[in-house]
Amino acid sequence: MDRRAVFFVGAAAVCAALAPATEHDIRWIPIAMAGAYLVFALLSIVDFWSRRREHED
Amino acid sequence: MESVALWLVVLVALSFDFVNGFHDAANSIATVVATRVLSPRMAVIWAAFFNFIAFLVFGTEVASTIAKDVVHQDILSIGVIFAGLTGAIVWNLITFWLGLPSSSSHALIGGMAGAAIAKGGFDTLIGSGIAEIAVFIVLAPLLGLLLGFGLSLATMWAVHKYRRVERLNRIFRRGQLLSAAAYSLGHGANDAQKTMGVIFALLIAQNEISPNADVPLWVVLSAHSAIALGTLTGGWRIVKTMGSKLTRLQPVGGMAAETAAATTLFFVSARGIPVSTTQTITGAIVGVGSSNRISAVRWNVAGRVLWAWVLTIPGAAAGAVLTYGIVSAF
Numbered sequence: 001m002d003r004r005a006v007f008f009v010g011a012a013a014v015c016a017a018l019a020p021a022t023e024h025d026i027r028w029i030p031i032a033m034a035g036a037y038l039v040f041a042l043l044s045i046v047d048f049w050s051r052r053r054e055h056e057d
Numbered sequence: 058m059e060s061v062a063l064w065l066v067v068l069v070a071l072s073f074d075f076v077n078g079f080h081d082a083a084n085s086i087a088t089v090v091a092t093r094v095l096s097p098r099m100a101v102i103w104a105a106f107f108n109f110i111a112f113l114v115f116g117t118e119v120a121s122t123i124a125k126d127v128v129h130q131d132i133l134s135i136g137v138i139f140a141g142l143t144g145a146i147v148w149n150l151i152t153f154w155l156g157l158p159s160s161s162s163h164a165l166i167g168g169m170a171g172a173a174i175a176k177g178g179f180d181t182l183i184g185s186g187i188a189e190i191a192v193f194i195v196l197a198p199l200l201g202l203l204l205g206f207g208l209s210l211a212t213m214w215a216v217h218k219y220r221r222v223e224r225l226n227r228i229f230r231r232g233q234l235l236s237a238a239a240y241s242l243g244h245g246a247n248d249a250q251k252t253m254g255v256i257f258a259l260l261i262a263q264n265e266i267s268p269n270a271d272v273p274l275w276v277v278l279s280a281h282s283a284i285a286l287g288t289l290t291g292g293w294r295i296v297k298t299m300g301s302k303l304t305r306l307q308p309v310g311g312m313a314a315e316t317a318a319a320t321t322l323f324f325v326s327a328r329g330i331p332v333s334t335t336q337t338i339t340g341a342i343v344g345v346g347s348s349n350r351i352s353a354v355r356w357n358v359a360g361r362v363l364w365a366w367v368l369t370i371p372g373a374a375a376g377a378v379l380t381y382g383i384v385s386a387f
Binding site for chain 1: 189191202206207328347
């Protein structure tokens with residue numbers, strides 16, 4: 001299992017959960033952070049798969 | 058008599074700032090020392106200089122937040138501020154002795170809140186102000202981690218076809234001097250302002266200045282001088298934990314971590330949000346380490362750091378409650 005992707009998904013969830021508690025004018029920050037963490041989680045999964053395939057070959 | 062007590066507490070506040078520099082500012086030099094860009098002595102001088110000149114770049118928004126948005130001003134007194142500072146200082150010294158990079162900022166906020174609760178109960182706290190600080194207690198290290206990871210990936214992608222490794226390392230080592238300076242600037246701006254905020258609150262509480270006045274220049278200069286002197290004295294046990302125990306860093310990683318942490322600190326300082334500079338740089342270092350592989354991060358050390366964070370606010374608050382009990386008995 002890709003532990004890094006799991007960590008990033010967890011971080012995205014924390015950022016998203018904090019968005020409602022953030023002041024209105026800077027609420028975009030936790031939302032953007034959650035989005036970025038999800039993108040990095042996806043990239044991490046792709047990286048994990050490609051490394052595993054390389055290893056199997 | 059009261060004016061003597063006032064100046065004594067100002068002295069205690071500046072001592073806290075000095076201990077903060079001694080305890081926290083070592084983080085600004087951890088990565089440059091770990092990557093051998095500067096010797097420990099030069100790194101300390103470099104960081105202290107940029108800690109000091111931060112007042113020329115940033116305003117005093119963080120100081121205003123500490124003075125006006127944590128505890129209701131009518132509860133503030135010499136005894137409350139003294140107890141809050143003492144709780145924070147004792148906690149900082151305990152974590153320094155244990156070699157844990159806990160947060161002086163959280164210790165200060167915990168101490169002030171604890172002393173105010175001891176005097177007037179939970180109603181003395183300003184909910185909205187504490188909520189914003191609480192949100193960024195979590196968001197600041199996550200932002201540092203995100204930026205550290207992203208910057209590290211972007212840099213490695215930009216140079217991955219470049220074969221002259223020695224030359225690249227030289228460029229990054231020079232770049233790290235700039236990123237370390239930027240981080241020290243951000244650190245000076247955010248952390249020195251916390252002490253400024255405490256002194257500002259004290260002066261307002263004692264009717265020495267109006268609540269609408271600007272932070273006096275002597276307060277600004279003395280707070281920056283105290284933190285810079287603290288940095289100069291260094292904190293080598295924490296340097297060791299931050300620089301090499303969390304993850305091994307190369308100059309490119311050190312530069313990415315410091316740039317990520319500096320960017321986060323510039324933003325929050327301009328916004329007036331007090332955050333933990335320790336947490337921010339730790340997040341950035343973990344982000345850079347995990348851009349290589351997740352096992353590059355020593356999670357057991359990161360876990361110890363996390364426990365210190367969790368315990369800091371209640372620990373400092375308990376120390377402040379105890380101190381206030383003793384102070385008010387006299």
